[in-house]
Amino acid sequence: MNHKIDLSIPRVVIASGNLGKVSEFRKLLSELPVMIIPQPDDIQIEETGRSFVENARVKALTAAKITGQFSLADDSGLSVESLGGAPGIFSSRYANTDSERINKLLYELTPFKNRKAFFSAALCFVSPENRILFEVEGKCEGRITEFPRGNDGFGYDPIFEVKNTGLTFAEMGIERKKSFSHRGLAFQKLMPKLKKYFASIN
Ligand code: ITT
Secondary structure, eight states, X not given: OOOOOOTTSOEEEEOOSOHHHHHHHHHHTTTSSSEEEEOOTTOOOOOOOSSXXXXXXXXXXXXXXXXXXXXXXXXXXXXXXGGTXXXXXXXXXXXXXXXXXXXXXXXXXXXXXXXXXXXXXXXEEEOTTSOXXXXXXXXXXXXXXXXXXXXXXXXXXXXXXXXXXXXXXXXXXXXHHHHHSHXXXXXXXXXXXXXXXXXXXX
């Protein structure tokens, strides 16, 4: 068996420490002629931005600078109408673990009848020369359920029911989640740009 790595294949670093996201990215990017690599273990990127777009930029630019490779970052989060848009860009910092975040959100929402919410994702793709090549955003509307449902996915998936489906993200397989989700919709915008770009440099 040949174990040599083909150095002509472009590498794309996924600028994320979230294993759930990295696994979605791998599947979403599988059609591209690139090698997906995780970001180095010792990178800690501080999210200093005031929006999803700004934070995605910080993450992608830092990862490309450190590794000298293409990088792709996602900043995403859940905004709940009755909570004035919280947790929003603070979704990962809302509590320490997925189950604590879910329990906290369900508790905070107890007094409210309106459980409308939406997920947002901003993606940023940066060149090895540290230039922003593409930025796209996606959004998915739904509501926060009264209790968790489903076993798939990650993060807030078990308590986010997608509008007009009756299903939480955690009750959909990745393929269905991809067609409705904030990240999947952002990807639908990014993919043609990436295909064109990688075809032009090959
Ligand atoms: P990186 O910054 O390293 O990518 P992170 O988890 O901190 O990892 P974000 O700052 O973008 O990522 O925080 C987004 C949080 O929003 C994430 O931790 C989840 O709790 C939640 N989230 C984002 N997309 C989600 C999805 O598709 N399903 C469920 N929860 C999601």
